[in-house]
Amino acid sequence: MTKISLFLPIILSLFLLGCNSQPTPSSHYYMLNQQQESDGVYGVSPIKDIQLNLPEYLKQPNLVLQLSEHELSYAYYHTWAESLDDAVIKSLHQDLRAMLKSQSKKTEKTNQARVNLIINIDHFYATFNSDVILAGNYTIVNSQQTKALSPEYNFTFKANIEADGYPHSVAKMRGLVKELAQDILIHYQALNTP
Secondary structure (H helix, E strand, C coil): CHHHHHHHHHHHHHHHHHHHCCCCCCCEEECCCCHHHHCCCCCCCCEEEEEEECCHHHCCCEEEEEEECCEEEEEEEEEECCCHHHHHHHHHHHHHHHHHHHHHHHCCCCCCCCEEEEEEEEEEEECCCCEEEEEEEEEEECCCCCCECCCCEEEEEEEECCCCCHHHHHHHHHHHHHHHHHHHHHHHHHHCCC
């Protein structure tokens, strides 16, 4: 009887601890580039190759949140489904192809040389001000990457977050990548305008 009375409190406390534990939060994965959107968007991107440079804090899979002016935090259960650099590059190529396809229906098609692009992203996250931001710079270079064809263009794109939740923020971030593609296309086409 004494052995049972010694083990009974231990067994009961383990049982109560097991019942009291919080469920493990489920992980959520986000795609920046939706494959369905690319259906029917064929053609060649004016950019042959994109070299994308990310700061160290964006090279990990978790979404980043700006908590204050100088503080960033990772959303541990909200991650990118693929590496952010791959997702941004795929999205840019998709947007550029779609924009060129849309323009070619309206105007005469011109044969512009394909170029390469070097992009440095400094900021790409949701902010404490209920915005998402994409900022950095890019340079258009020749396809051999031996000569800069443009100056270094700085960019900062922002969008207001109108709803709660990461899915809405990611959709807004995708919109910022599209704005960047539009900016790149404008500068690319200006290179080939007499």
